Amino acid sequence: MIAAAGLMFQACNGNKKDSTSSADSVNSVKDTTTTGKTSIAVVADDAKFAVDAANGGMTEIQLSQLAATKAVNDKVKAFAGMMVMDHSKAGGELKAIAVSKNITLPDSVNADSKKAIGDLSKKSGADFDKAYVDKMVADHKATVDMFESASKSLKDADLKAFVDKTLPTIKGHLDNINKIKAGMK
Numbered sequence: 001m002i003a004a005a006g007l008m009f010q011a012c013n014g015n016k017k018d019s020t021s022s023a024d025s026v027n028s029v030k031d032t033t034t035t036g037k038t039s040i041a042v043v044a045d046d047a048k049f050a051v052d053a054a055n056g057g058m059t060e061i062q063l064s065q066l067a068a069t070k071a072v073n074d075k076v077k078a079f080a081g082m083m084v085m086d087h088s089k090a091g092g093e094l095k096a097i098a099v100s101k102n103i104t105l106p107d108s109v110n111a112d113s114k115k116a117i118g119d120l121s122k123k124s125g126a127d128f129d130k131a132y133v134d135k136m137v138a139d140h141k142a143t144v145d146m147f148e149s150a151s152k153s154l155k156d157a158d159l160k161a162f163v164d165k166t167l168p169t170i171k172g173h174l175d176n177i178n179k180i181k182a183g184m185k
Helices: 002-013 019-032 044-070 074-101 111-121 125-153 157-183
Strands: none
Touching: 044 074, 044 111, 044 125, 044 157, 074 125, 074 157, 111 125, 125 157
8 A cells, every 4th residue: 555655656746757657657556456446447558548549639639739820731721620629529538438437647748749749840831731741640650550459459348439439530530641741742
């Protein structure tokens, strides 16, 4: 019990950890707790997926909010608007599931995402558009892979239903951004 409290204290106050690491640490402590309401209601791998998906969604929203103001290509701006809307909706659904399962999600993007957002914010014009589109292609390929894997491996029925419902939208985003990228050449 003392060790669990120490880990929880460290997870909450460890300045060296970024938001996803902190959420993973809190969920790890919850996973080993067996005292009713404080325990996590899913296996550790399912909680890890939820943390990673939440971080990815928040990252896409912040990158796309930046694109909504900085992009010069109208198709890129329209895509960015769709991203904010779709990822905000999915993020709300994931948050509701996380609350019901006692999963702690990150409250901000992780260090890698902050760096990507910072790097993109320094660009402008056509260079911005190209960098944003390239980032969206790479991120959506990785997210499709992550969600396809999760669809097969998640144990929690609610998280699996979320993945199966959300995956077609993510694939649609990937198709859309690939078409935009092809049209920019």
